[in-house]
Amino acid sequence: MAGPTQLPSVRQVLSRVHFRVTLVAVAIAGLTVMLTGFAALGIYARQNLELIAQTASYSVAPALVFEDPDAARLAIEPLAESPGVAGIAVFGPSARPFAARIKSTPAAGSSIGWVAKSLFFPRPVAAPVTQGGRVIGEVRVEGDAAIVAGYIRAGLLGGLACLLLTAIATSLLARRLQEEIAVPLQAMAAVAHAVRVGRAFDRRAPRASIREIDTLRDDFNALLAELEEWHHRMRDENAALSHQATHDPLTGLPNRALLEQELSAVLERARREGTSFALLYADGDGFKAINDEYGHAAGDAVLVAIGRRLRKGLRASDVAARLGGDEFAILLAAPSGAEAVARASEGIALQMAAPIALPGGEQVVVGLTLGAAVYPRDGEDLAALVHHADLEMLTAKQGRPQHRKEGRK
Amino acid sequence: MLLALALSAIVPGSPEAPIPASDTRFAPGTEDSAVARTVGGIASYTRWPEPMATLRICVSGAARHADRLSEAARTAGRPATVRRLGIGAAPTGCDLLYLGPMRPAESLGMIRATHGRAILSIAESDPACRGGAMFCLAVSAASLSFRINIDAISRSTLRVDPRVQRVATLAGGGN
Known part of the structure; x- marks a missing residue:
């Protein structure tokens, strides 16, 4: 399977495409110019040689007529x-050159010079030497391909x-295009990654300068907004469910499960830090008698009032x-000890001494037994702690009168 | 005044010293053919005011190399006739006057007679080319050269191809 790292990036693809297109364009243009230049240069070079051959033929004619090789050599x-021109040779009636002048050219030694020479001047250019309409000899001009080779x-x-310029320009172009295409895509990818890994639903992709990408970005952001809303609703529902699971619906106080959870955490910390804390049980x-006498609504009101008063202080x-x-x-978080227990007990007793108003208009005073x-x-x-608190409460309860203390108006 | 060496004068070197001019080499014993070739060549590069079909060569004086002058037809590019002309005779019916050795006064008279006529004058033995002929040959054992008298040429009605002058001049000044 090809991983994302093995796939080419936008920039690589752009760069590659650009390079190919520009390469083809440069190659076509360059070849055209080169070939046209070669052809034109070849034609001109050949015409030049022919002109030189004709000139040589004209000026060398008397020297041939008077059979004067020195004059012929001076003429050419x-x-x-x-x-x-690499060299000029004048031929009379005999096969041996009548006069010749050979220039040694360094370009003839190079391979490009050799290629150019065999391309453009495979044979010397010849022009007849005439005298009064009669051919009396021939001039042969050997071309020198140094200029063509230079070209x-x-x-x-x-x-x-x-090619070098092409590569540089392609790279620059790809970089620019990358800024317009790849950067917005990368930004979107970064947002998507942040949402998936970091649950950062509030992130949004920035604006792009290309229409299609910007449309994609709009839709992407809209999807993110929906996702965010859905996520918040889920979280709220979860929180509500969690609250329901850990709290007493009547008094709104944490229930036994949550208390045990808290206790474990507090105990853990107290063990780690060497502090002390206290646990109070209240009954x-x-x-039961209030429930029996005034009904469950009254019992509930009493429980709510107890809960509110316990929370106070x-x-x-x-x-x-x-x-x-x-x-x-009641969990008195660390640091707390016997004094905190005594203080809390007094506070609770003081709170509970006030009468509780029942829905029926009656008022009762309910005491709490603490352990x-x-x-x-x-x-x-x-x-051990729970057992101790429970035991202490039960012990305290046995010493108390089991009837209710009530005040009636 | 005859400025026979007008062209030689422009090149460095003493004008008194023998100045080599056009230098044609030939096999020993073929001097006459070489002379004929050179005369025909000079004629081929000379333009007469009236076009002509035949080159009429007149030979005068004690010419030593004029025996094969009819061969000049080949290099002249047209038929050639050769006629002897007595010293002092009028050069009528001549296109080319070939002057062999003679006394300077005789030579001068012959050349004067060509003035005003379309006659090409060539002196066989006037190395300094001061006798008034338009062209002067210099024949040695194995080579033949010629010089040009620019004054004489410019005074005549004939037109000589500058390339011929160049052959003579350049060869004279080159080596």
Whole structure:
């Protein structure tokens, strides 16, 4: 399977496509110019040679007539010096040259010079020497391909330079296009990644400068907005469900499950940090009788009032929980000890001394029996602490009158 | 005044010293043929005011190399006739006057007679070319050269191809 890293990036693809297109264009243009240049240069070079041959033939004619090789050589010497000429030979009736002037040319040694020479001047250019309409000899001019070779060399170098420029221009172009195409796509990809990994639903892709990509971005952002809304609703529902699962619906206090959770956390921390904390158990006195006498609505009102009063005077880190029925528990978070227990007990007693108004208009006073356990004095683990607090509460309960204390108007 | 060496004068070197001019080499014993070739060649590069079909050559004086002058037809590019002309005779019916050795006064008279006529004058033995002939040959054992008298040419009605002058001049000044 091809992973994302093995796939080419937008920039690579753009660069490659650009390079190919430009390469083809440069190659076509360069070849056209080169070939046209070769052809034109070849024609001109040949015409030049023919002209030189004719000139040589004209000026060398008397020398042939008077059979004067020195004069012939002097006549062709200046012509042989012209650029593009490698040598001039004058032939009389015999096969041996009557006069010759050969220029040694360094370009003839190079391979490009050899190629140019065999392309353009495979044979010397010949012109007849005439006297009064009679052919008395021949002039042969050997071409020198140095100029053509120079042109070919310059053409090749120019082609190379064009290729280099092409590569640079392609790279720059690809970079620009990349900024317009790849950057917005990468931004979108980054947002998508942040949403998937970091749950950052509030992130949005920035605007793009290309219409199609911007449309994609709009849709992408709209999808993200829907996703965000859906995510928030889920979170709210989860929070509500979680609250329901951990709180007592009647009093709104944490339930036994949440208290145990908190206790575990507090115990853990107290163990780690070497601090102490306290757990209070509270049980309503004569609650059952109130239920029997005034009905369950009155019982509920009493429970709500107890819950509210227990919550009062506690620190934010303390937890008041309803364990079930008329049983409550208070966690006095660390640091707290026996004094905190005593203070809390007094506070609760003071709170509970005030009468509770029932829905029927009656007022009752409900006392709470407390039992406390202090970590680590009364137990090292949760079970021991709970047991101790429970036991202390039960002991306290046995000493109390089981009838309710009530005040009636 | 005859400025026979007008062209030689422009090149460095003493004018008194023998100045080599057009230099045609030939096999020993073929001097006469070489002379004929050169005379025909000179004629081929000379334009007469009236076009003519035949080159009429008149030979005068004690010419030593005029025996094969009819061969000049080949290099002249047209038929040639050769006629002897007595010293002092009027050069009527001549296109080319070939002057063999003679006394300077005789030579001068012959050349004067060509003035005003379309006659090409060639002196066989006037190395300095001061006798007034338009062309002067210099024949040695193995080579033949000629010089040009620019004054004489410019005074005549004939037109000589500058290339011929160049052959003579350049060869004279080159080596």
